[in-house]
Amino acid sequence: MAEVLDVAVVGGGPTGLWLACELALAGVRVQVLERRAEPVRESRALTLHPRTLEVLALRGLEGRFLAQGRPLPTGHFAMLDTRLDFSVLDTRFPYTLFLPQAVTEALLEARARELGVDVLRGHTVEALRQDDEGVELEGTSSAGAFQVRARFVVGADGARSAVRRLAGIAFPGTDVTRTAMLGDVTLGEPPSQPAIGISSTRGGVMVVPMAPGVHRIVISDPLREHVSVREPVTLEELRESVTRIAGTDFGMKDPRWLSRFGNETRIADRYREGRVLLAGDAAHIHFPAGGQGLNVGLQDAMNLGWKLAAVVKDGAPEALLDSYMRERRPVGDALIRNTLAQTALMSATQETLALREVMSDLLRAPDLNRKLANAIGALDVGYSSLEVPAPQVDAPLLPEWSGRRLSDLDLTQDEGADIAIYAALHPGRWLMLGFGSGPLPRWEPGWPPRATLLRAHRPVGRAEFRDVGGMLVRPDGHVGWAWAA
Ligand SMILES: Cc1cc2nc3c(=O)[nH]c(=O)nc-3n(C[C@H](O)[C@H](O)[C@H](O)COP(=O)(O)OP(=O)(O)OC[C@H]3O[C@@H](n4cnc5c(N)ncnc54)[C@H](O)[C@@H]3O)c2cc1C
Known part of the structure; x- marks a missing residue:
């Protein structure tokens, strides 16, 4: 058998391609094995939501997608008459971007190839065996049988995931009824x-x-x-x-x-079995209401990418991978809940029509509308499970900040050009951000984290930063730790 890869990603749909991009950005040797010989021309998904656009902006890629899509300042919940107003959301991307999935996949594949990812088309994975050191995959391509060995395998192979089945991960839920x-x-x-x-x-x-x-x-x-x-x-x-x-x-x-x-609806029992992980539709399927599946898949990949890279490149403990399921499974559960609720609201009975009117009325209240818009746009996702050690700092830590999603805010520096927070995260490293002139804390999580150091003034006009001395931002744009001024 040829070389041992760091990671083999099975499935070159949006989730697998984005994961491969994230891994390659961190210098991980990654291969994508994709069953289809050619890209798909039909587009299931049509929408990119605010958080997905932020995810792309965290790597400086949003322009490629915006150039080909059409922004609409609203979204919908169960096709209710009152639409969700995305224009008021706290993001640089307060809209739904209409972009056919085929275009999204083409842009993601182009990025993956730019980063040197091997995307092997016409490769169908059929068998999987794992041991303490790695995972062996076997399958068929047009050139005959192939074998791949990797330290980790990610099943991003969609709703009928072979990886999920071969790893023995159950996929409980309900069959199609409508x-x-x-x-x-x-x-x-x-x-x-x-x-x-x-x-x-x-x-x-x-x-x-x-x-x-x-x-x-x-x-x-x-x-x-x-x-x-x-x-x-x-x-x-x-x-x-x-x-x-x-x-x-x-x-x-x-x-x-x-x-x-x-409306088949299922969620994987576990997102990890040893050296095998699941992401995207391989981990959760649901009635496609509200245009969310592709978006959540890309966000799964964003969460997993840097963790897997830290484990294979930097020697971070494998336990870091368990935080992937702890953080993303609740998001999958919420996705299932809201799509089931939308399915119920879309049944054509007199009672449902009355319920739709009640809901539409309620959504005219700006706070309720914003809450649901934040949920569908995935801007409300915060994490609380990550157990990376705290930096050594004299000031008190601010645990209420840990796991929070950061908006892209402009920062002014005394020395050097002004910079937006997301721009500082383009390399996919941790960001140690200090407000003011005090020394930046030491951070020794026990593995050599790749971190960018940045000292800047607090974002202007944002009261929530008033008492914050600085923060350690994760590569996916969520706060790891913050400390008081
Ligand atoms: C009608 C419809 C409309 C939708 N609209 C939206 C929307 O507007 N917005 C939204 O966000 N989502 C939408 N979705 C959902 C979205 O299409 C999926 O959630 C998304 O494609 C999931 O991406 P993925 O990469 O996880 O899986 P997939 O896109 O399914 O990709 C999996 C890949 O794995 C490959 N593969 C499978 N088995 C193997 C194997 N054994 N070996 C190698 N490769 C394999 C497949 O060929 C495929 O390319 C919609 C879905 C439907 C059905």
Whole structure:
């Protein structure tokens, strides 16, 4: 067998590609094994949410995505009439970016290749064995059988994950009980607003722009919701449902992609089994409501990437990997909860319609709207489980800051150019940030952390920083430790 890799990532979808980028940035030898010989042309996901754009900005990549997407200042919850107002959120990216998944994947793959990642297409993993030192994978490619050995393997191989099954990780949950349809079509008579949702006892229809001349229509039709997820959708079926529910077919023609999808909902029992870890759809699946799966997958990868790199490159204890599940499983649970709630709100009964009106009314209250917008945008994710040792500092530690997500704030320096916090995190290292002129603390977590040192003034106009002397920021933009001024 050839060399032993540090990490083999199985699956070159968005989650696997971003994870590989993060690992390669830290100098980890990583290979992506992807079953498909060619990139997928159809796009399941259409949305990048605020936290995902922040994740990309933490590596200086947001411009590539913004240049090809279309920002919309709102999001939705269960297609309720009152939309979620993203424009008021505390982020540099207060919107949903409409960007087809195929484009997102192409941009991620380009970044991975720039960083020297081997993305091996046409490689299907079929067997996995692990021992104390590493993991062996076997599979088939067009050139015949292949074997790979790596110190760690990450299953980013989607809903039907072979890695999850081969590692013996259970995936409890519920089977499909309802299906819905989508069509990427040209509309001769598109709606006047950029995104619309229609709900009645006849069903629900959502229409959103996808690309120049192409709209996505999503239909939840009670008369068709028991059709098997495997049965192909025809344009006539789509037209009939849309006309019955919306009173028009919007002049639909030229279908690019027609598909049926269901509400199977599951979450992995464990995100780690020894040297095997799971991320993205391999770890959680749900009804795709609110446009979240791809986003949460990229955020899983952001959490795991630096930890895995610290273990394989810097000799951090393997226990650091357990914090991945402790931090991300609650996010997966919340994702399942909110998509189940949305599925319930999308059933076309009289009671549900009344509930929708009540919810829509409630969402007119700015605080409630903001709370849900923060949740769907994933800006409310904070962690409390990371057990890295604290820096040695004379001032009291501020535990309430640990795990908090930092917004991208501009910092002024006495010496050197002004810098935004995220720019200081572009290299993917820890950031030791001191406000004021006192000495920066010593930090010896027992493994050589890669840290950038930065001294700056407190962010202007942000009262919450008033009593903070400095902070140690994790490579994923969450606070590790903060201490008092
Ligand atoms: C209709 C629909 C609409 C959606 N809309 C949105 C949205 O708007 N926003 C959003 O965030 N999410 C959305 N999602 C969810 C989103 O598409 C997924 O969550 C996302 O693709 C998950 O990414 P992933 O990389 O984890 O898995 P995947 O994208 O499934 O990638 C897994 C990869 O692993 C490969 N693979 C599988 N098995 C093997 C093997 N044995 N060996 C090697 N390779 C293997 C596959 O070929 C694939 O490329 C939607 C989903 C659906 C169905």
